[in-house]
Amino acid sequence: MDYKYMPEPYKVKMVEPLRILEKEERLEAIKKAGYNTFLLNSRDVYIDLLTDSGTNAMSDRQWAGIMMGDEAYAGSENFYHLQETVQEIMGLKYVVPTHQGRGAENILSQILVKPGTYVPGNMYFTTTRAHQEMNGGTFVDVVIDDAHISDKEDVAFKGNIDLQKYENLINEVGAENIPYICVGVTVNLAGGQPVSMKNLREVYELSQKNGIRVMFDCTRYVENAYFIKTKEEGYQDKTIAEIVKEMFSYADGATMSGKKDGIVNIGGFLAMNEEDLYHKACALVVVYEGMPSYGGMSGRDMEAFAIGLKEALDFNYIKHRVEQVEYLGNKLIEAGIPIVRPIGGHAVFLDAKKFLPHIPQNEYPAQVLAAEIYIESGVRTMERGNVSAGRNKEGKEYFPKLELVRLTLPRRVYSYAHLDFVAQAIINTYNRRDEIKGLKFSYEAPVLRFFTGRFERL
Structure with a gap:
């Protein structure tokens, strides 16, 4: 029997009335x-x-987690659960919580972006570029040309970095003036377009060769993993979790708004493998967000976030x-x-x-x-x-x-x-x-x- 579409993989436990104005x-x-x-x-x-962003419906397990909130000002149990979850899913060593993604962008930009530096990326995002520019940097778009053509439909991964554009920028301004490359997975302003695993690998190799960090904007990384599984040869039999783990093996860190693929209403983080960067981020998160063990979130929000990250896989x-x-x-x-x-x-x-x-x-x-x-x-x-x-x-x-x-x-x-x-x-x-x-x-x-x-x- 053929179905027009498969119904929702959940059932409704609570409703919110809607109304339409004349x-x-x-x-x-x-x-x-x-x-x-x-x-x-x-x-x-x-x-x-x-x-x-933050408009998602949480699951019964997330709501149960809300009741497990440890609202201690420092050392919340929920932070440790969130940290362990990020480490398990993404393989990144250090986690600095923030109230949402732009809090992480602010901290990362203040630490790494200086006047005269350049930050390449696969198409700009509004708040990301704003933080980079406010710290004196210049955003440079190095996405493939096809990403800017709305009806170009025969390209499976329109979010890919153009390696030649990226290499040209390195040769033009010098690797020492590029603190990191920001790779969005997926690329929002291109239409939610994914980046292939092959491209992520090649970008990482070129970056390592030139001593440049690779930082993901991983707000919708699970969607990106889904497209890799369904569109990229060799990944059909991989689980979403396995694909995600490989994706992050080609990154030195990431900013995330948990309000998307974390399936929560508030929250985010900055994660990285570099210990010195972590200590600098901890110093700034106290100034702008809160203690390094809550970063602008309540304990209950961190618990729901940790559960949502797992459910999204x-x-x-x-x-x-x-x-x-x-x-x-x-x-x-x-x-x-x-x-x-x-x-x-x-x-x-x-x-x-x-x-x-x-x-x-x-x-x-x-x-x-x-x-x-x-x-x-x-x-x-x-x-x-x-x-x-x-x-x-x-x-x-x-x-x-x-x-x-x-x-x-x-x-x-x-x-x-x-x-x-x-x-x-x-x-x-x-x-x-x-x-x-x-x-x-x-x-x-x-x-x-x-x-x-x-x-x-x-």
């Missing part, structure tokens, strides 16, 4: 929010696809997660909606340039589209284009090749019926695309403007 109310809500979906009140949102869990994203993406492809291909691991990304070709990039088509989807349906999505890219050191806008709207699926939250509704909302918006107009800033924050910026219609 269209006039949605118009008023988005106008009040300055046409920025980040500034909407959650009570005014029907289906929330803004992010998968279950193949049935990650298969369902990625297949939900594929289901939504394929429904949009069938309807002729332009999206990033191949479909990534955590979200479907709409190509706003092709969706709204009459709106120039300086009128922020992705921001426009996210607002219009909300007006159409009450579904909240996120801009990932010119607004997110921000401005360079001279104050000029970046105008990235990819102008995207991200439809991000929280883990273990929505059903396929919710996804059918989302797909129809996108189709309805597409059918009236010619009547949609651009936006201009009415308020622009100096850093990470996409979080708090406000707009008005042209």
Whole structure:
């Protein structure tokens, strides 16, 4: 018997009621929010696809772990459980907890990034680049060119580092001026695209040869491992845990937001193999986060985090997660909606340039589209284009090749019926695309403007 899709590999124990506003109310809500979906009140949102960061549904075992919280100010038992779990799964020696991923980025950047240094990476991420630039560094994109082409679908690993670009940078600026290479697994702003094991191995070998650290942004490393298992030759019979262990053997450390593949609502860490780096990180975590044994998290949060890291390695869990994203993406492809291909691991990304070709990039088509989807349906999505890219050191806008709207699926939250509704909302918006107009800033924050910026219609 053929099934349209396999149902969720879990059953519901608790529910949260949803409500949808009338269209006039949605118009008023988005106008009040300055046409920025980040500034909407959650009570005014029907289906929330803004992010998968901290919006996950925890398991019964995680909730049981919450009751095991050791809230000691120093030496919490839950920290040791989290530390042992990271060491077991990733093989990294030292763990410094933080309140979330950007706390780890801040500490790493303050220690290693100095004025005049360069940090290569496979496409920028907003907060990561901001921390690097605030410490005087320069981010350099060394992802393969295909990653910037939204409809290039015959490339299985669009998150790969271009080794020639990386080597050219080393020769140009000198290895001594590159404190580390930041490898995102997966690459968020390319559309949730994975990096192959072969590429990770080659990047590590080139880095070791030149004395450069390899630091993963491992926020969605389990999704990356799933793609390696299903797309890369020689890994079909490997478990997710085995693939993860090999992935991290090609890294010197990592930053992580536990709010994604940790399946929790808060938490993160900076992990590394280098003892001197660890001691420096411990000194800074006290200043910005908390004691090295809690780093901005409560004991109960660390316990849920440790349990979630283990649950995320279950193949049935990650298969369902990625297949939900594929289901939504394929429904949009069938309807002729332009999206990033191949479909990534955590979200479907709409190509706003092709969706709204009459709106120039300086009128922020992705921001426009996210607002219009909300007006159409009450579904909240996120801009990932010119607004997110921000401005360079001279104050000029970046105008990235990819102008995207991200439809991000929280883990273990929505059903396929919710996804059918989302797909129809996108189709309805597409059918009236010619009547949609651009936006201009009415308020622009100096850093990470996409979080708090406000707009008005042209």
